Structure formats: structure tokens, C-alpha cells
Amino acid sequence: MDMDSFFASIEEREHPEYRGRPVIVGADPQEGQGRGVVSTANYEARKYGIGSAMPISKAYYQCPDGIFLRVNGALYRTVSMNIMELIREYSPRFQQVSVDEAYLDLTGIVQDFDGAGRLAAEVKKRVQEKEGLTASIGIGPSKIVAKIASDYQKPDGLTIVKPHEVKDFLAPLSVRKIPGVGKKTAQVLAIKGIDKVEDIQAMRPGELVDLLGRWGMGLYNLAHGVDGREVEEKGVRKSIGRETTFKEDTSDPGEIREALRDVIDETWQEAIQRGYFFRTVTLKVRLEDFSTFTRAKTLPGPTRDRGSIVQTAAMLLKEFQGQKVRLIGVRLTGLARLEKDQTKIEDFLE
Numbered sequence: 273m274d275m276d277s278f279f280a281s282i283e284e285r286e287h288p289e290y291r292g293r294p295v296i297v298g299a300d301p302q303e304g305q306g307r308g309v310v311s312t313a314n315y316e317a318r319k320y321g322i323g324s325a326m327p328i329s330k331a332y333y334q335c336p337d338g339i340f341l342r343v344n345g346a347l348y349r350t351v352s353m354n355i356m357e358l359i360r361e362y363s364p365r366f367q368q369v370s371v372d373e374a375y376l377d378l379t380g381i382v383q384d385f386d387g388a389g390r391l392a393a394e395v396k397k398r399v400q401e402k403e404g405l406t407a408s409i410g411i412g413p414s415k416i417v418a419k420i421a422s423d424y425q426k427p428d429g430l431t432i433v434k435p436h437e438v439k440d441f442l443a444p445l446s447v448r449k450i451p452g453v454g455k456k457t458a459q460v461l462a463i464k465g466i467d468k469v470e471d472i473q474a475m476r477p478g479e480l481v482d483l484l485g486r487w488g489m490g491l492y493n494l495a496h497g498v499d500g501r502e503v504e505e506k507g508v509r510k511s512i513g514r515e516t517t518f519k520e521d522t523s524d525p526g527e528i529r530e531a532l533r534d535v536i537d538e539t540w541q542e543a544i545q546r547g548y549f550f551r552t553v554t555l556k557v558r559l560e561d562f563s564t565f566t567r568a569k570t571l572p573g574p575t576r577d578r579g580s581i582v583q584t585a586a587m588l589l590k591e592f593q594g595q596k597v598r599l600i601g602v603r604l605t606g607l608a609r610l611e612k613d614q615t616k617i618e619d620f621l622e
């Protein structure tokens with residue numbers, strides 16, 4: 273399952289007056305005049321060629337009448353958690369892979385692919401009812417097939433690929449649709465005239481290994497829909513952090529303190545929301561010449577105290593007094609969680 277134009281759809285839900293108009297969500301949008309990049313755009317805005325990671329300035333050039341919004345991370349995370357809580361109920365084998373994307377292993381939960389299709393339709397309906405958002409779902413015999421199928425009929429899609437359909441389903445697609453095939457691999461393949469998955473399917477594995485080394489074997493398998501990875505929940509998060517770029521580089525202590533306070537607030541809120549204690553506070557500073565520094569301090573013990581972040585960050589910031597700052601950020605590591613049956617923090621420290 274992968275949510276459709278996730279951040280932008282949430283904004284449309286919150287502001288029905290945006291419906292039908294191009295919506296672009298990004299860092300520091302400033303009505304299109306900002307210096308950040310696009311996080312995502314709704315499908316209306318995509319008609320103008322706007323997509324994730326494009327500079328806001330370029331998006332504005334291509335679509336000056338769009339609605340440019342800043343990222344409301346706290347809201348999107350809450351919505352994401354609600355959706356994940358809802359869908360993880362359907363199988364004990366659940367894996368969230370990003371803010372809007374998750375796998376469910378339905379082996380033994382449904383009888384066959386048609387049963388999986390009915391369950392997926394119900395999931396989509398519940399997400400719509402509870403959160404007012406559309407999701408796209410792909411069903412397949414492996415992760416790779418399910419993932420590609422989830423993207424196949426976006427938005428609001430539901431694509432089922434049964435085992436005997438896998439090869440034909442993948443054949444006409446661009447090799448770029450295979451996760452892991454980026455610009456570099458695509459270039460190497462293009463030189464040999466390989467641009468569709470069927471071109472790979474027609475090859476012997478050895479030919480691909482000659483071209484790409486070990487990754488050639490992996491790619492051969494993926495092109496046949498073979499993917500040994502299980503659906504499994506990954507370990508706890510390693511870090512939580514935020515950063516922000518100033519509109520103009522600044523050495524004004526008040527302005528820097530204020531920006532730092534904002535990133536700390538957001539970071540701390542996420543830690544609390546997700547139930548984490550933290551031990552190490554890292555400050556990141558980028559100066560006007562793009563030189564970037566990180567300074568960290570580990571606290572005496574795990575804490576969830578906002579004040580500890582503020583004090584530590586302020587102390588680490590002293591080193592940069594008087595310098596012109598372009599970006600400031602904070603990150604918490606040494607994360608640990610209290611499990612339900614644990615009462616004292618000491619219980620989970622080794």
C-alpha cells in the first residue's frame with residue numbers, strides 16, 4: 273500500500289477549497305519564491321511536470337497559479353501513524369517502509385489472490401472513511417511485484433498480479449520501474465539496448481552479471497518478479513531530527529535561537545509521540561560557504577526532557593557565534609522505548 277500524493281492529499285483534505293487546483297508542498301515555499309525543494313505535488317500539479325525534489329523556484333516557474341504550502345510534518349506524521357495502526361490490524365506480518373508505504377503479508381490470512389483483492393478493497397475503504405484519503409494497493413506473490421503493482425494504477429488504484437501473470441505484467445515496463453535501478457544502472461543497460469523489463473527477461477543471468485557485477489543477478493531475479501525478502505518489521509528508529517534553511521544566511525543570535533527552538537520543538541514532539549527516550553543530542557550547522565559541522569553531546573542517561581535538548585544545543589552552538597549560518601538542525605540518537613510491560617526506564621537498558 274502506498275498513499276496517493278500523501279502530503280498534498282492531506283492538505284486538500286484540510287482545505288477543501290484547494291480541491292481541483294494544483295497543490296505543491298515543500299520546504300520554505302514562500303508563495304513559490306522560496307529556496308527549498310518540492311516534497312510532493314498533487315496529481316493536478318503533476319500535469320505541469322512538477323514532482324518531488326524539484327526546486328520550488330522551478331515548480332513556481334512551471335505553475336505560478338499553484339497553491340504553495342509549507343510542510344506540516346507534525347500533521348502528516350499523525351495521519352501516517354493513524355493509517356499504519358489501522359492497516360497493521362490485518363496481519364501480524366506488517367512492515368512500514370516509509371511515511372506512506374507499508375507491506376502486509378496475507379499468506380494464511382486469505383485463501384487466494386481474489387481474497388486478497390477483497391481485503392485490499394476493504395482496507396482502501398477504511399482508510400477513506402477514517403482519514404478521508406485514497407491509497408493505492410498492489411497485490412503480488414513477492415514484495416517487488418506488489419510494490420510495482422501499487423504504482424500501476426495510481427491514484428486510488430488496486431492492481432492484482434497473480435503468480436502466472438507476473439512475467440507478462442512486468443515485461444512492458446521500463447527498467448526504471450524496478451526499485452534499485454537508478455540513472456546509473458539504466459545508462460549501463462541502455463548502451464546494450466536494454467530499456468524494458470522484457471529485454472532483461474530475455475537475457476541469461478550471466479550476461480547481466482558481466483554488465484553489472486553481483487547486482488546483475490539481483491536484477492535478473494527482480495525482472496522475473498523473484499524477491500526473497502520477507503515482510504518483516506524492522507528494528508526501532510535510529511534517530512529523529514529536523515533541520516531548517518534560513519531565508520537568508522544570518523549571524524543574528526536571536527534569529528538563530530528562534531530557528532533552533534522550532535527544530536527542537538518538532539524533534540522533541542516526534543520523540544514523545546513515538547514514545548522514545550534519547551541520550552545523544554547532535555547539532556548540525558551549515559555556514560554560508562556550505563561548510564557543514566555536526567557537534568554531539570551524550571547525556572548522562574536516557575531522557576525525554578525537552579530542556580536537555582535546548583541546553584545541550586545552545587552549548588554546542590556557542591562555537592559558531594558570529595558566523596553566518598545557512599542551515600541549522602538537531603538530531604536525537606541513542607533512542608530507546610519503554611515497552612508496555614516495562615515500568616522503569618532501567619528495565620530496558622542493557
Ligand code: TTP
Binds near residue numbers: 277324373426
Ligand atoms: P511518495 O509515496 O513517493 O509520493 P506521494 O505519496 O506524494 O505520491 P504518489 O501518489 O506517487 O505515491 O512519498 C510519500 C511522501 O513522502 C510524499 O507525499 C512527500 C514525502 N516525500 C518527500 O518529502 N520528498 C521526496 O523526495 C519524496 C519522494 C517524498
Ligand code: MG
Binds near residue numbers: 276
Ligand atoms: Mg505515496
